[in-house]
Amino acid sequence: MEAIAMVTALALLQVFVFAFLVGKARVAHGVDAPAMSGHAEFERAFRVHQNTVEQLIIVIPGMWIFGTFVHVMTAAGLGLLFVISRLIYRRAYLADPKSRSMGFTIGAICTVTLILGSLIGPALRWYQG
Numbered sequence: 001m002e003a004i005a006m007v008t009a010l011a012l013l014q015v016f017v018f019a020f021l022v023g024k025a026r027v028a029h030g031v032d033a034p035a036m037s038g039h040a041e042f043e044r045a046f047r048v049h050q051n052t053v054e055q056l057i058i059v060i061p062g063m064w065i066f067g068t069f070v071h072v073m074t075a076a077g078l079g080l081l082f083v084i085s086r087l088i089y090r091r092a093y094l095a096d097p098k099s100r101s102m103g104f105t106i107g108a109i110c111t112v113t114l115i116l117g118s119l120i121g122p123a124l125r126w127y128q129g
Helices: 002-028 040-069 072-095 101-128
Strands: none
C-alpha cells in the first residue's frame, strides 16, 4: 500500500502545483479574485486545475479500493499513469484546448479501469467469502 500512498501524495502535489500556476496566471494576466474569467490563458490554467480536481475525487478512492481488493502495484501504476496523463493534458490544453484528447483519453482509461476494479474486486471477494 506504500506505493499507492506515494502516488496519492504525488497526485496531491500535482494538483497543488496546478493551483499555484492558476494563481500565477491570475497575477500575470490581471484577473483579480474572485473573477473566474478574463484572459484566455488564465481560463485554460483554471480549467486544467478544476478538471484535475474533479478527476481526483474518482481516482484517489478508486486507487485505494482497487489496491485493497485487486492488486496494489497495478493500482499504483494506473494512478501514476493518471498523473502523467494530467501533465500531457495540461501541456496540450494550455497550447490549444482542442488538442487535449490524448491526455484526457489516457487518464479516462486509468479512471475507468480503477472504477471497474473497485466494483468487481470487492464483489468477487464478497461472493467467494
